[in-house]
Amino acid sequence: MSSEMSRMKFYCDDDRCIECDGCSVACAEAHELPVGISRRKVVTLHEGIEGKEFSTSVACMHCTDAPCEQVCPVDCFYIREDGIVLHDKEVCIGCGYCLYACPFGAPQFPRDGAFGTKGAMDKCTMCAGGPLETNSVHERELYGQNRIAEGKVPVCASMCSTKALLVGDSENIATVYRARVASKGKGVQTAPFGWSKAYGQ
Amino acid sequence: MANTWGYGAMTNSLGDIQNSKAIIIFGANPAVNHPVGFQHFLKAKERNNSQLIVIDPRFTKTAAKADFYARIRPGTDVPFMYGMLNIIFKNGWEDKKYIDDRVYGMDEIKKEAAKWTPEKVADVTGVSAEQLMQITKVYAKSTPGTLIWAMGLTQHSVGTSNTRLAPILQLSLGNMGVEGGGTNILRGHDNVQGATDMGCLADTLPGYYGLSSGSWKYFAKSWGVDYEWLAGRFKSKDWMSKKGFSLARWYAGVLGGKPGEDKIHNAGTNLKALFVMGNGITSIAQQAKVKEALDNLELIVLADPFVNEAAILTDKKDDIFLLPAATQFETSGTVVATNRTAQWRYQVVEPMYESKPDQDIMFEFAKRLGFYKEYTKAMLMRDNKTEFKWPEDATNEIARIIKTIGLTGWTADRLKKHTDNWHMFDEVSLRGSGPMKDEYYGLPWPCWTETHGGSTVLYDINRSVKEGGMGFRNRFGMEHNGTDLLAGKSSAPKGSSNPNGYPEINAKNIEAVLGITLTADEKAKIGKNWKVDTSNIIAEKCMKAGIAPYGNARARAIVWTFPDQIPMHREPLHSPRTDLVKKYPSFEKDKENHFRVDTKYGTLQSSKDWAKEFPINLVTARLVNLNGAGMENRASKYLAALTPEMFCDIHPDLANNHGIRNGGMMTIHSPEGTHITVKAKFSFSVSPDRIFIPFHFAGVFQGRDLKSHYPDGTAPYATGESANTVTNYGYDIITQIPETKGGLCRIEKA
Numbered sequence: 001m002s003s004e005m006s007r008m009k010f011y012c013d014d015d016r017c018i019e020c021d022g023c024s025v026a027c028a029e030a031h032e033l034p035v036g037i038s039r040r041k042v043v044t045l046h047e048g049i050e051g052k053e054f055s056t057s058v059a060c061m062h063c064t065d066a067p068c069e070q071v072c073p074v075d076c077f078y079i080r081e082d083g084i085v086l087h088d089k090e091v092c093i094g095c096g097y098c099l100y101a102c103p104f105g106a107p108q109f110p111r112d113g114a115f116g117t118k119g120a121m122d123k124c125t126m127c128a129g130g131p132l133e134t135n136s137v138h139e140r141e142l143y144g145q146n147r148i149a150e151g152k153v154p155v156c157a158s159m160c161s162t163k164a165l166l167v168g169d170s171e172n173i174a175t176v177y178r179a180r181v182a183s184k185g186k187g188v189q190t191a192p193f194g195w196s197k198a199y200g201q
Numbered sequence: 202m203a204n205t206w207g208y209g210a211m212t213n214s215l216g217d218i219q220n221s222k223a224i225i226i227f228g229a230n231p232a233v234n235h236p237v238g239f240q241h242f243l244k245a246k247e248r249n250n251s252q253l254i255v256i257d258p259r260f261t262k263t264a265a266k267a268d269f270y271a272r273i274r275p276g277t278d279v280p281f282m283y284g285m286l287n288i289i290f291k292n293g294w295e296d297k298k299y300i301d302d303r304v305y306g307m308d309e310i311k312k313e314a315a316k317w318t319p320e321k322v323a324d325v326t327g328v329s330a331e332q333l334m335q336i337t338k339v340y341a342k343s344t345p346g347t348l349i350w351a352m353g354l355t356q357h358s359v360g361t362s363n364t365r366l367a368p369i370l371q372l373s374l375g376n377m378g379v380e381g382g383g384t385n386i387l388r389g390h391d392n393v394q395g396a397t398d399m400g401c402l403a404d405t406l407p408g409y410y411g412l413s414s415g416s417w418k419y420f421a422k423s424w425g426v427d428y429e430w431l432a433g434r435f436k437s438k439d440w441m442s443k444k445g446f447s448l449a450r451w452y453a454g455v456l457g458g459k460p461g462e463d464k465i466h467n468a469g470t471n472l473k474a475l476f477v478m479g480n481g482i483t484s485i486a487q488q489a490k491v492k493e494a495l496d497n498l499e500l501i502v503l504a505d506p507f508v509n510e511a512a513i514l515t516d517k518k519d520d521i522f523l524l525p526a527a528t529q530f531e532t533s534g535t536v537v538a539t540n541r542t543a544q545w546r547y548q549v550v551e552p553m554y555e556s557k558p559d560q561d562i563m564f565e566f567a568k569r570l571g572f573y574k575e576y577t578k579a580m581l582m583r584d585n586k587t588e589f590k591w592p593e594d595a596t597n598e599i600a601r602i603i604k605t606i607g608l609t610g611w612t613a614d615r616l617k618k619h620t621d622n623w624h625m626f627d628e629v630s631l632r633g634s635g636p637m638k639d640e641y642y643g644l645p646w647p648c649w650t651e652t653h654g655g656s657t658v659l660y661d662i663n664r665s666v667k668e669g670g671m672g673f674r675n676r677f678g679m680e681h682n683g684t685d686l687l688a689g690k691s692s693a694p695k696g697s698s699n700p701n702g703y704p705e706i707n708a709k710n711i712e713a714v715l716g717i718t719l720t721a722d723e724k725a726k727i728g729k730n731w732k733v734d735t736s737n738i739i740a741e742k743c744m745k746a747g748i749a750p751y752g753n754a755r756a757r758a759i760v761w762t763f764p765d766q767i768p769m770h771r772e773p774l775h776s777p778r779t780d781l782v783k784k785y786p787s788f789e790k791d792k793e794n795h796f797r798v799d800t801k802y803g804t805l806q807s808s809k810d811w812a813k814e815f816p817i818n819l820v821t822a823r824l825v826n827l828n829g830a831g832m833e834n835r836a837s838k839y840l841a842a843l844t845p846e847m848f849c850d851i852h853p854d855l856a857n858n859h860g861i862r863n864g865g866m867m868t869i870h871s872p873e874g875t876h877i878t879v880k881a882k883f884s885f886s887v888s889p890d891r892i893f894i895p896f897h898f899a900g901v902f903q904g905r906d907l908k909s910h911y912p913d914g915t916a917p918y919a920t921g922e923s924a925n926t927v928t929n930y931g932y933d934i935i936t937q938i939p940e941t942k943g944g945l946c947r948i949e950k951a
Contacts, residue, residue, distance in 0.1 A: 016243050018262050020825045020844055045306040048886030082706040151877040160841045161236035162243055185250045188219045188629050 004040025006169040007083045008126060010157075011177060012057045016164035019055035026159035027059075027124070029114070036111040039124040057123035057165050060106035062086060068098035068107065082169075084116050084126045088144050094118035126155035126167065143159050203409070204763070205368045207674025208378070211393060212659040213347065213383035214540035216629045220381030223343035225254040225336075227278055227367060228353020228942065231264035231824045235387050238539075239263070254338050256281060256328075257353065258820050259850075259893055260886040260942075272888060274594070275818050275943030276357050276773035277326040282366045283770070284322030285337045286314035289373055294341040296375030300801060302689035304372050305574050305681065306759035309767045325770070325781060341374055345381035352389060353822070356942040358802065359565065359798055360933040362768035369768070373769035374398065377756070378660035378672075380630075385914040386941055388539035390829060391529070398606060398646075399599075403445040403796055408603035410732070419733045424579040436468050444796050445806020446472070447937045449485060452494035456773075457940050464799045465602030474500035475511075478559060479526060483510045483899045486939035488926040489875050492516075492902065494533060504562055507832045510899040513910040516731040523912070525556040532558035534592035535616055541613055542631075542643025542655070545620040549611045560591060597711040600651075604732050607647020607750075609740060610655065619643055631657045641669060649740045649750060658757075662694045666747050670694035675705040675752025681761065688753045696745040705752035706739050708729045708792050715746040743827045764788060774931040775945040777818055777890065782806060788934055796937050805930065815945035817855070817892035817944045821924045822942075831897030835917035847877075847901070847921025850884040851948075859950055866951035869894070871927035871944070878904060879922055879950045892948065896924040898943075 019042050026034070040059035046052035064084045069077035069085065073185045075099075076091035098121060099107040110119040124193035129146030139146060147154060157167040166173045203209035215238040218224060224242060231239040243266065245251035255267040256278070264270040273281055286729050289295050290304075300307050319330035326333075340346050350370050354363045368377070368384050372792035388394050400407035410416040421428035432438050446467075454472035457465030465471070467926045475498050480492065494511035495501060495515035498869055503509035504524040512521050529536075530549040537543050552558060557565075565768040566578040579598045580589035589595075602612045619642060626633045626642035633640045633654075644655035651665075664670030672688050687702025705715045707730035712718055719727065719738075728734030731743075731750035743750045759766050772782045788802035826843040827834040834840045849867060859869045863883040869892070870876045879894065887893050900907050900920025908916055931940030 015247070015266075016240070018232040018236060018239060018825075020267065021230070022236065025826070025839045025843070035838055048884050050260060050264075050270055053260075054261075055265075162240040180247060183248045185248070187249055188244075190435050 006171075007060060008168065009083070009170045009173055010059065010061055010126075011166045011173050013164045013177065014054050015058045015178070016162045017042070017055045017057055018162055018164070020131070020161050022161045023057050023156035023161045023165055026155045030127075030147075031154040032186070033122070034039065034110065034112065037108045037122050039106075039108065039122065039201075057156070058104055058106075058162075060102075061104055062124075062126060067101035067103070071097045071101040073097060077130070078134075080128070084128045084129065084148070086125055086130055087121065088131050089120040092120040094120055096121075111112070127152070202364055202368055202386070203676075204361035204760045205365055205758070206660060207676045207751065207754075208659060208880075210597045210606075210659075211384070211386045211388070211540050213380070213385055214542070214631060214657055215241045215385075216627075216631055217380055217383070217658065218242055218347055218349075218385065219248065219629045221245050221251050221345055221347040222249060222253065222381065223252040223340050224349060225256065225340050225346060225841070226263060226267075226349040227256045227282075227347050227363075227687045228355075229351035229387055229824060230261040230263045230353070231349070231351075231387055232266060234351065234823050235390065236825060238384075238387070242266070242897065248318050250341050254336055254574075254900060256336075256341060256893060258818070258887075259822070261822075262825070265301065269332075269339065271328040271332055271336060273778045273893070274327040274777075275820060276359070276776065278354055278357075278363045278769070278941075279359060279366055279768050279770040279877065280317055280322050280325045280335070281328065282370050283314045284318035284319055285325070285331050285340070285370060286310060286373060286462055287317045287322075288319065288334055288800075290314055291340050292341075295373045299375035302692040303377075303755055305684060305686055305755040305757045306767070307369075307373065310369055310373075310758045311481070313767055313769070314733075325778075325785075327874045332636035336649070343374060344374060345379045346371075346376050347381060347383050347385050348373065348376070348383050349387060351387045353942050355933075355936075356938050356940060358654075358774055358931045358933055359765075359768075359771050360938050360940075361763070361935040362765055362771075363446040365484070365758075365760065366768040367757070372756055372758070372874065378658065378662060380658060380661075383658065386539070390626065392536040394539055394541060394764045395535070395543075397576075398537055398603075398608075402449040405597075407448055410605060410607070412444070417441055419603070421600060423582075423735070424575070424576045425582050426578065430575070440468065446798070447526065447796040448480070448482070449932060449937050449939045450796060450798050450800075451482075452473070452487065452490045455494035455497050456490065463801070466794045466797050471654070472498070474479060474498060474502070474506075475643070476502045477509060477511060478504045479506075481509070481832065483514055484830035484896050485927050486924060486928045486941050487873070487930065488514070488525055488902070488923050488928075489873065491925075500860060505832075506556065506834060508911060510830060510832055514902060515899060524562055526562060527552040527556040527558040531556065531594075532560070535596055535611070538643060540643075540657070541606075542641075543616050543619075544643055545613070545616040547620070558796070560595075565570065576804055590739070599734065604734065604740075605658075607649045607653075609737060610651050610653045611646070612642055612646030612651060615644065619886045640667075645669070647751075648673070650737060651745055653744065656689050662692060664694065665696035666694050666749050667696070671749040671751070672702070672753030674749075675703075677754070679704060680756075681759075686755050686757070688755055694747060695752050699748060699753075702753050703748065704752050704753070704754075707750065708734075708745060711739060711742060715742055715748055717742060717746065735894075742845070773940060774802065774942075775811045775940075775944045777812045777816060777945060779810050795932070795934075800932050800937070801930065802934065811872055811945055815870070815947045817946050817948055818925065819871075819929070819944045819946040820887070820891055820893045821896045821928060822893065824895045824897060827858045827895065827897035829897070830899060832899070832917060834897070835919040836915075838918050841918035845919050846880050847895070847898040847924075848880045848882045848899055850887050851885050852885065852889040853883045855889040855892070855948075856883060861948070861950045868949050868951045869927050870947040870949070872946075873928050876903060877922035877924075877926050879900075892946070894924040894927075899923045902926065 024040045046053040066085045108122045127147035129139045130143035134149045135193045157165045218241045229713045254269045255264040258275045323330045456462045500906045501521045505525045521836045531552040533548040537544045567573040578593035596613040631641040640654035641657040648655045726736040727738045787806045792800045826840045867881045868878045896920035901922045928941045929944030
């Protein structure tokens with residue numbers, strides 16, 4: 001599918017998320033993030049309370065009408081054709097406006113140094129790197145791995161232990177999730193539906 | 202388990218859990234400890250509307266996904282299960298035909314269960330009668346149901362009773378030997394099943410052959426060494442058949458003879474040297490004793506990819522050696538998964554720096570100790586080689602020798618093929634297709650012959666033996682108190698030449714049971730019985746006749762050699778219910794020479810009113826980001842960052858009653874006279890009568906920071922007090938597993 005037709009999204013199936021933190025650790029490890037920068041986080045609400053506890057994994061959601069892009073005073077954000085929201089760290093002035101605007105608390109700022117040193121913002125790139133030359137050393141240093149360019153699933157979703165976290169083209173995500181919903185209560189199928197009836201065992 | 206039906210291993214597989222209509226979990230937390238395997242539980246819920254029932258002292262991450270959760274008081278699993286059996290029998294929900302054909306001694310269970318009315322169970326376990334009835338009904342009515350457990354069920358002074366009653370519950374409902382049923386015990390680490398299969402135990406040779414002289418002779422022959430030479434390695438012959446010290450109480454071997462210590466039986470000497478290969482001995486109970494023992498050893502050798510924190514815990518300065526062992530990625534060979542399947546792993550990188558793979562470390566020792574030739578000879582015997590190829594020849598040696606659990610089919614070539622063709626197997630049934638047709642992934646043992654496809658569901662009589670079917674093992678004789686122990690009529694595996702129960706096969710009965718005649722040549726070659734028949738004639742003939750070599754018998758609910766012939770409730774040694782201790786006391790007599798050390802039960806339990814001084818239940822378990830003793834994970838900055846400090850989960854009511862604030866420090870005192878000070882973390886996952894602490898931390902001992910003990914540059918990112926500094930004394934009466942899942946403590950604001 002060409003990139004003009006795809007729209008990349010995240011979806012976390014909270015029926016399946018068990019707060020194992022595989023996604024966030026894989027992310028930090030893959031992009032060699034400093035401790036304290038959490039591009040992805042697992043959030044658990046009502047911990048320990050029966051019937052209420054649930055967990056979900058949150059990162060930059062790569063919004064269609066991204067508020068971060070709208071409020072940025074130096075216009076460092078850009079949105080790819082496939083919907084991935086990226087920014088230019090060499091233009092970013094670390095003002096933190098995007099953090100105010102973001103509904104998900106995704107933008108991260110370096111914490112080393114006294115008095116809350118700002119510095120270029122860092123956030124989930126959906127493993128798509130940044131504006132620099134694809135898979136260059138410079139890109140890797142500033143933005144981490146560019147797995148999308150290699151045709152790989154972002155590392156968080158590929159590491160997800162229960163496959164709660166889905167990422168990719170929205171149509172594909174919908175297909176995976178639809179199959180999950182449609183299979184509810186249908187029992188385990190080790191052969192495609194109708195197979196044994198039509199062709200025997 | 203082994204004492205109920207023959208083998209002590211997970212009966213089905215993780216994938217097979219997807220076939221379950223109900224899943225009941227006692228003392229396991231797969232969402233945290235088996236996060237990848239847990240997807241099968243979630244899929245069972247999604248696809249099968251499977252009812253997930255969690256019985257646990259804590260509201261765990263697994264409980265958060267459950268349909269039913271019961272907060273049980275630690276150490277009361279036996280009453281809970283008898284409560285379930287009480288309701289099952291009362292309503293006639295048991296599988297009568299199954300019990301008649303395949304179980305011995307259920308009547309005794311029925312009698313005991315009758316005493317455990319829901320009201321009585323509620324008083325003992327803390328789970329309401331209504332909830333017990335609801336859970337029992339859901340579980341009994343939703344078949345097949347699978348029963349899951351892990352260390353939460355085993356680590357008790359009555360662990361053996363727990364792990365016997367759980368199978369009995371499954372037998373009563375006919376849930377054994379069916380897809381979606383079974384007792385699925387989740388192993389805690391990579392290759393735990395393989396390690397026990399290979400005899401990393403204090404009481405048996407590899408393959409659970411035991412320590413009898415017959416077994417030693419079989420191994421001497423199979424290893425190509427002289428039995429007398431083997432015997433000569435021991436102080437005297439009789440020590441060959443004695444159990445060793447266990448991991449749980451090795452320290453007693455060092456401390457025995459000191460005032461206040463349990464008496465040891467170790468040929469008149471204490472342990473002087475300790476050699477540890479990849480075992481986090483700082484995560485076992487009685488940390489203070491472990492430290493004292495380490496301090497008193499003459500020699501400590503620790504082979505590990507990371508610094509084994511035993512070296513940090515001790516104040517011993519000299520004669521401690523750290524051998525850098527390679528990781529699994531730097532070597533190759535098989536590991537055995539929780540469901541008895543083998544997986545071949547290829548080497549990814551060469552061993553880094555000075556590290557050596559475990560086998561090379563052992564070869565070097567064998568050379569220096571002067572028995573390298575004897576040590577490696579068995580690898581040459583199969584094909585009469587002069588040089589062995591590692592690890593293929595070791596794998597083939599195992600296949601050649603281990604008959605008891607059916608490893609004959611596990612040749613290196615076959616296992617490699619499974620790893621290479623991983624994509625050709627179904628994740629639920631484990632069945633292969635295409636070139637891998639008629640084999641289950643990883644050839645789950647027993648895999649009787651070199652063409653057998655493995656047995657993915659143990660004790661399934663709806664499959665032929667060739668397809669992995671079998672009845673229960675004939676392991677406990679032919680009759681007991683006049684009752685036939687062989688399986689009932691028409692309860693043999695599908696396609697069997699003998700439709701009824703039959704004994705285990707030996708050279709004498711093979712012709713009669715299988716209805717065949719052996720040739721003179723076969724008679725000359727055949728081994729004495731199926732367990733030592735290296736000719737494999739017995740297994741081959743059995744496959745043709747559809748007969749399981751180990752027989753077709755009844756599972757038993759009564760174990761006549763145990764102190765409790767049927768499982769009985771006995772309060773933990775340190776119980777918060779002093780009133781119930783009087784009613785359900787622990788074993789009256791202490792156990793002498795229990796894995797070489799005298800072990801206390803009732804005398805310790807009744808020595809004082811523990812609950813008065815230590816009123817809070819102490820529960821320990823794991824965290825998702827850390828594993829075992831935790832050293833390798835705490836040395837990873839991202840994993841350490843998730844839980845940078847040792848902490849205690851405490852209910853706000855309990856904390857506030859003691860003036861402890863969320864994030865403030867609290868001290869936990871143990872009946873052992875030890876204490877740790879850790880950070881309080883308010884949590885509703887525990888009730889106000891208990892606290893939870895994780896057991897992965899080390900590097901701080903009763904307030905003393907041991908950071909300076911780490912060799913330069915090896916200190917992990919996170920260190921902390923070890924939970925096992927405050928876990929209580931108490932050991933299982935049969936296996937000696939420590940009672941870490943239900944002790945007592947006292948807390949105060951630090």
